[in-house]
Amino acid sequence: MSQQMPFKELMKVLGLGAVAFVLGVEGLNWLMRRLRDSRGPLKEVLFFPSPQVCVEHLFIRHKHFPCACPLPHGVETSFSRLLVHLLSARMSLDLCVFSFSHMELSRAILLLHKRGVVVRVVTDRDYMTITGSQIGVLRKAGICVRHEMSSAVHMHHKFALVDGKKLITGSLNWTLTAVQSNKENVMVTEEPELVGPYQQEFQKLWEANDPANHKPQCTNGQLNIKTCKDR
Amino acid sequence: MSQQMPFKELMKVLGLGAVAFVLGVEGLNWLMRRLRDSRGPLKEVLFFPSPQVCVEHLFIRHKHFPCACPLPHGVETSFSRLLVHLLSARMSLDLCVFSFSHMELSRAILLLHKRGVVVRVVTDRDYMTITGSQIGVLRKAGICVRHEMSSAVHMHHKFALVDGKKLITGSLNWTLTAVQSNKENVMVTEEPELVGPYQQEFQKLWEANDPANHKPQCTNGQLNIKTCKDR
Numbered sequence: 001m002s003q004q005m006p007f008k009e010l011m012k013v014l015g016l017g018a019v020a021f022v023l024g025v026e027g028l029n030w031l032m033r034r035l036r037d038s039r040g041p042l043k044e045v046l047f048f049p050s051p052q053v054c055v056e057h058l059f060i061r062h063k064h065f066p067c068a069c070p071l072p073h074g075v076e077t078s079f080s081r082l083l084v085h086l087l088s089a090r091m092s093l094d095l096c097v098f099s100f101s102h103m104e105l106s107r108a109i110l111l112l113h114k115r116g117v118v119v120r121v122v123t124d125r126d127y128m129t130i131t132g133s134q135i136g137v138l139r140k141a142g143i144c145v146r147h148e149m150s151s152a153v154h155m156h157h158k159f160a161l162v163d164g165k166k167l168i169t170g171s172l173n174w175t176l177t178a179v180q181s182n183k184e185n186v187m188v189t190e191e192p193e194l195v196g197p198y199q200q201e202f203q204k205l206w207e208a209n210d211p212a213n214h215k216p217q218c219t220n221g222q223l224n225i226k227t228c229k230d231r
Numbered sequence: 232m233s234q235q236m237p238f239k240e241l242m243k244v245l246g247l248g249a250v251a252f253v254l255g256v257e258g259l260n261w262l263m264r265r266l267r268d269s270r271g272p273l274k275e276v277l278f279f280p281s282p283q284v285c286v287e288h289l290f291i292r293h294k295h296f297p298c299a300c301p302l303p304h305g306v307e308t309s310f311s312r313l314l315v316h317l318l319s320a321r322m323s324l325d326l327c328v329f330s331f332s333h334m335e336l337s338r339a340i341l342l343l344h345k346r347g348v349v350v351r352v353v354t355d356r357d358y359m360t361i362t363g364s365q366i367g368v369l370r371k372a373g374i375c376v377r378h379e380m381s382s383a384v385h386m387h388h389k390f391a392l393v394d395g396k397k398l399i400t401g402s403l404n405w406t407l408t409a410v411q412s413n414k415e416n417v418m419v420t421e422e423p424e425l426v427g428p429y430q431q432e433f434q435k436l437w438e439a440n441d442p443a444n445h446k447p448q449c450t451n452g453q454l455n456i457k458t459c460k461d462r
Contacts, residue, residue, distance in 0.1 A: 040271070045428035049384075098402075148414065153280075156402050156413040169416065171329075171387050171402065182387040183379065183436065185400065187418075187425060194418060197276035205414065 041190040048172060048184035050079035055104060058083050059111060078186070079179050083108055085168055085188050086160065092118045094161040094202045098154065099127045099173040106134035113143050121145040122205045124155040134174075146209040155205070159198055167195045272421040279403060279415035281310035286335060289314050290342060309417070310410050314339055316399055316419050317391065323349045325392040325433045329385065330358045330404040337365035344374050352376040353436045355386040365405075377440040386436070390429055398426045 005013075054071040058080065067073060086093070086108050093112055100106070100123060113119050121138060125147045128135040139145050148155035159169035170186035172178050189195065207213075236244075285302040289311065298304060317324070317339050324343055331337070331354060344350050352369060356378045359366040370376050379386035390400035401417035403409050420426065438444075 040424075043422065043424045045425060047428070047432055152412065154408075154413045156409065156415050158402050159416065169401070169418070171389050171400075177385075178387065181383065182385045184387050185390065185429070185432065187400070189425075191274065191422075193271075193274040194276060194420075197278070198416070201278055201416065 041192070042166070042188065043191065044081070044085075044188040046078035046081055046170075046186040046188070048078050048178065048182060048186070049180050050077045051075075052180065053077050053080060055080050055083055058087060059107065079104075081188075082168070082186060085162060085166065087112065088166070089117045089162045091163045092120075092161075094120050094164070094199075094206075096122045096155070096157040096159050096202055096205060097174050098124045098156050098158055099130070099175055100134050101130070101132040102134070102174045102176055102179060105174045106137055109134075109138060109143065110141050113138075113141055119143045120202075120206060122155060122157075122202065122209060123147050125149070125151055126154070146206060146211070148205075149209050149211075149214050157201075157205075159202075161195070161199055161202060164199060165192075165195060166190050167198050169198065272423070273397070273419065274422065275312070275316075275419040277309035277312055277401075277417040277419070279309050279409065279417070280411050280413060281308040282306075283411065284308050284311060286311050286314055289318060290338065310335075312419075313399070313417060316393060316397065318343065319397070320348045320393045322394045323351075323392075325351050325395070325430075325437075327353045327386070327388040327390050327433055327436060328405050329355045329387045329389055330361070330406055331365050332361070332363040333365070333405045333407055333410060336405045337368055340365075340369060340374065341372050344369075344372055350374045351433075351437060353386060353388075353433065353440060354378050356380070356382055357385070377437060377442070379436075380440050380442075380445050388432075388436075390433075392426065392430055392433060395430060396423075396426060397421050398429050400429065 052071055053075040054067050054069050054073045056067040056069065057073075083104070086105070089112050093109070095109070100121075109119055109121075119138075121135070121143060123135055123145060127133065128145075128147050135145055135147075157169075158171065158173055159167065161167055166188065167190070168186060168188050170184065172182075172184040172186050178184055283302055284306040285298050285300050285304045287298040287300065288304075314335070317336070320343050324340070326340070331352075340350055340352075350369075352366070352374060354366055354376060358364065359376075359378050366376055366378075388400075389402065389404055390398065392398055397419065398421070399417060399419050401415065403413075403415040403417050409415055
């Protein structure tokens with residue numbers, strides 16, 4: 001014989017259950033946070049060359065049909081991890097790179113720019129104009145690029161700052177040869193003691209190479225100075 | 232009127248004083264260790280170009296007369312910090328560097344070798360023979376050098392492992408231009424999560440480029456294979 005629970009009693013049990021559920025979830029969250037904190041900030045090391053795999057799914061969200069390209073699918077590589085970290089930018093991407101001719105990396109930067117992420121690029125004066133360089137493509141898309149002003153100096157860094165808190169740095173230039181052939185390393189970290197100095201260095205280079213602070217140079221009657229607004 | 236303390240009493244006071252002193256020093260040590268641990272493992276970032284200063288004192292211990300060279304003395308720079316970290320090696324130095332022509336860095340490596348530090352070098356096949364390369368100098372001194380075996384691939388890393396626990400890595404090739412002119416970065420860390428992968432990478436490259444595992448190539452009637460014993 002079943003006894004019916006009075007309405008008030010039922011509400012009390014349900015209320016207590018809800019409180020217990022919320023507390024349980026909060027407790028679990030707290031435990032997860034503690035566990036994450038005990039491991040410290042993100043530290044990941046990627047080595048290259050990286051095998052060629054399909055990375056289409058990283059560019060196209062909510063794709064309802066599988067990619068038909070002949071490359072292996074569903075495989076995680078150093079290059080796909082690099083793309084994941086770059087595409088995780090929500091607010092800003094500060095990029096300081098010597099040589100940039102990799103098409104997929106260029107596609108990633110253009111996609112971030114399209115999504116409204118503020119992208120700033122500092123690059124080398126000589127290498128930005130070599131065949132295959134993507135610097136012109138970025139500028140045409142409206143991305144602000146500055147280059148090392150001195151012709152006697154190479155801007156040889158290869159680092160990126162994602163949302164001002166994730167540092168991607170190493171030996172890897174953003175070229176196809178570097179990604180697919182060379183022995184290279186890239187380190188990804190959110191360690192504030194490491195991220196901070198690179199942020200300061202980026203800001204220093206950004207300001208030092210502001211074309212507005214440099215005298216325009218006249219070449220064949222034309223000014224070859226470019227401001228950010230000119231791209 | 233002075234009262235003389237009995238000998239036994241004096242010894243007791245002195246003994247207690249000594250114990251208090253030792254405990255104090257130990258306590259201070261413990262506090263310093265706790266303070267250091269709370270900051271975590273070493274993390275240092277160096278940016279280049281580095282101004283030219285005298286680094287003679289880093290090479291010659293217990294020098295009783297000041298160096299007479301015209302460079303500034305007693306100044307700490309990114310380059311002097313890099314030297315300090317390299318010269319801190321007591322057991323081993325594993326070096327993986329694309330281009331190596333810097334004379335002072337070569338001097339540091341030769342000094343470590345002379346001190347009995349086990350030095351192993353992996354370098355690029357093409358760049359090891361360019362004008363000014365120090366690779367030949369290291370080999371002649373008896374340091375074991377291996378190079379990337381494939382001619383189609385660049386060994387583009389620029390990292391060093393000091394005593395297997397301190398990682399020095401970045402964009403900096405070991406050349407005078409890189410140190411004195413270029414915009415470059417070097418990170419020094421003892422973070423095990425970062426040091427570990429680089430150690431594995433070094434070991435992988437060391438074994439993969441063991442000349443004993445590669446077929447000798449005959450050039451003009453001479454074998455151009457070198458084993459470690461041949462330097």
